[in-house]
Amino acid sequence: MRLNLILGDQLNWDSLIWQDIDQKNDIFWMAEISQASLQPPSNKQRSVVFLSAMRHFAEDIQKKHFQLLYSPITDDLSSFTDALKKTFTEHKIDRVRCVLPGDYLVMQEIEHAVKHHQLEIDWLKDVHFIAKRGEFSHWLKQRKKPTMEYWYRHLRESRQILIDNGKPQGGQWNFDKSNRQSFSKQGPDVIKESPNYGIDEITQDVIDTIKKDFSQLPGTIDTFNWPVTRRQALIQLRHFIDHYLPFFGDYQDAMWTEQPFLYHARLSASLNLKLLQPQEVIQAAEQAYKNDKAPLNAVEGFIRQILGWREYIRGLYWAYRKDWLQFNALNAERDLPDFYWTADTDMQCLHQAVKQVLDHGYGHHIQRLMVTGLFALLWQVDPKHIHHWYLGMYVDAVSWVEVPNTIGMSQYADGGIVGSKPYIASGAYINRMSNYCQHCPFDPKQASGDKACPFTTLYWFFIDQHNELISHNPRLAMQAKNWAKKSNSEQQAIRERAEWLFQHLDTMNKEA
Ligand SMILES: Cc1cc2nc3c(=O)[nH]c(=O)nc-3n(C[C@H](O)[C@H](O)[C@H](O)COP(=O)(O)OP(=O)(O)OC[C@H]3O[C@@H](n4cnc5c(N)ncnc54)[C@H](O)[C@@H]3O)c2cc1C
Ligand code: SF4
The missing domain is CATH 3.40.50.620 (HUPs)
Incomplete structure (x- = not known):
């Protein structure tokens, strides 16, 4: 046999x-x-x-x-x-x-x-992916440094996706600059609910086993509504193309209180289980553009995620497969704060981002990168601890995609393979892209003192601690200069507040 x-x-x-x-x-x-x-x-x-x-x-x-x-x-x-x-x-x-x-x-x-x-x-061979076996490693060998944008262009050209007469559709490869809008004060318009997939006998049986034998696992289950068959995954794809894709580009990076999904596709779990194929998802998006159902910035932005990022991340996972779990370029060694398992924190951005992970196993890219990921980076969490958290908590988490995104892109533990700089920001970024700060006891503009936003304090502290790295990175050097412009007493107050946070974060959540 x-x-x-x-x-x-x-x-x-x-x-x-x-x-x-x-x-x-x-x-x-x-x-x-x-x-x-x-x-x-x-x-x-x-x-x-x-x-x-x-x-x-x-x-x-x-x-x-x-x-x-x-x-x-x-x-x-x-x-x-x-x-x-x-x-x-x-x-x-x-x-x-x-x-x-x-x-x-x-x-x-x-x-x-x-x-x-x-x-x-x-x-x-795994034929699910668009890149053929060996195609990424061949491409990688020809480059000094891997850059997602050039890999993406290679795949678009060679597969003729969004290409018109040999040129990128709309005259440019990338519409990322139009894809960074936040919502007005009123927030997003009413967003059409995702289809309800119901709980059939098979799913109910799994839920009963988890409730009975594995009740200690994190998260809740009564909110369960994910596609678990190809038929359901195709319904989710259609729903995304018809109702969310037109707005996907504009609000790709935006976040809003009690809105876990916004205009995101929720297709990653179906793709990673291979219930859906990336080609059919890309074709559906391209067709929506050809039929005038979605603008180019949205369609290109979405296709770039699947064709560019997803294939690039997979290539890098295999290229560095033996190294990922050893990487710790910033020598980070701290534990993950307890609230990553409970959402029990007064920091509203983290409360929202973790709560929706517990309730739905989901966070969109910016919540993962610029809220939970950013805090772990600034908090100097050991990359292995935060990797375990991401691998366990998200419905779409499988190693080949979770590992480079977490250890590389979000924690910079790879020293700059996935991205060319650490993704650091102060509370001002979260304030610009969401309404979280309006419901938070902290002030994103303050870096020291009782009301200081922990992101802002730890952002400056990170620049202070990693000054050598930051000042030599062309994309971050300005931030090192801004730190240097602060007075000695300002710098000292930030250092003291950061040290205080490291000692008191958990109790502070209750007292603020
Ligand atoms: C720290 C961190 C951990 C992550 N872990 C995972 C993970 O375990 N599994 C996973 O599928 N994605 C992961 N991502 C990438 C991304 O956040 C998710 O793919 C996306 O949020 C899934 O939601 P969606 O289907 O609604 O995606 P949309 O925002 O609607 O994007 C469309 C699709 O593009 C693909 N995509 C987008 N960005 C990436 C990326 N950086 N890498 C790979 N594919 C991408 C996904 O298949 C996604 O379904 C991670 C990102 C970060 C920063
Ligand atoms: S003030 Fe700081 S901690 Fe509070 S929501 Fe804004 S960014 Fe998050």
Whole structure:
């Protein structure tokens, strides 16, 4: 018998695992591994998305009369090693096949487990992505430094996406400058609700197990409303194209109290589970532009996320696969503050961003980068701690995409591979892009004193601490000069407030 492994984020029928099948001798294998679906403490929402989507896919496999071995979470298999050992002991397997996993450590673990049983594994190409195998590493070799923008242009040109007569549509590659609007004082207009996907028997069963056996996991579950089948993911895609895409560009970076989703697609979990293919998402957006249903700045901005960022991040994950978890360029060593698990903080931006993660397993890019990520960077959190938090808390979190975004882009622990500078900002940025500060006891303009916004204090403190790095970075040198212009007493007051915050943050949340 040949064993065909289908991992939890490989739920696509166009996968190469479905080619060259012999119904009699090919047996398919899926396992709910607790390490992958429940750890490092995985938000209940994330666990349910993964397990329910896997069970729905397994149901389809059985409907097509393929032989399937499926281990539910209640089998208590904590690792791929344990799960494969059980299978190899109970079944006569001659060979193993698997599509290349999205996690290098999982790949190593499976390979090791298979070899341990004196078997061979055939790794199949992952055809979900737009870039072909080896295309990114070839591109990388020709460049001094990887820059997302040039990778994105390469893919647009070679795949003829938003290209008109050999030129970028609209005469420019990038409309990012038009995509940074915040809302007026009244906030966003009424935003059409996302479809309600309901809770069918399969999802209910997963929810019941999580409630009964894994109630200690963070997050709430009664708000669950994520697509868990391809049909639902296609409905979400249509809904996004028709109702949100026209506004996506303008308000891509904006945030608003009690508005977790705004005009964002909510497609990342479906894409990462491979219920949706990136090509079809891009084509749907491009078609909306051709049909005059969405403006170019929105369509280009959205396509850049999927074609540019998503493919670029994947390329970098594999290029530095052995290094990511060792990176700590800024020597950050502190623990994550407790409120990352509870949302119990008076800092409104963090309260909002963490609360919606607990309630929905979701934050949009700017909330992840410029609120939760920025605070962890300024707080000097050990990159491994914040990586575990991001990997566990978001419904779309899988290693190949979470690791470079967190350790690289948001924490600069890679010393400048993903981005050319640390993404630092004071409370003024959050104040400009949201209404959070209006409901906050702190003042984003103040860097010292009792009412000082912790972001603003720690932003200047970061510049002071990393002065050498900041003053030599052309994109940040001005910020080092601004720090130098402050009087000695101002600088000292900021340092003292920062030290005070490091000692008292948790109690301060209650007293402010
Ligand atoms: C610290 C940090 C951690 C992140 N962790 C993840 C993660 O675990 N999984 C994940 O899919 N994304 C991650 N991202 C990227 C991004 O924030 C999410 O893809 C996006 O917020 C998902 O929401 P959406 O589908 O509504 O996206 P939209 O804002 O509507 O964007 C459209 C799509 O573009 C893709 N995309 C956008 N930005 C990125 C990016 N930087 N990297 C890869 N794809 C991107 C996603 O597939 C997304 O669905 C992370 C970003 C940061 C800063
Ligand atoms: S004042 Fe500071 S802590 Fe409060 S919401 Fe604004 S940025 Fe966040």
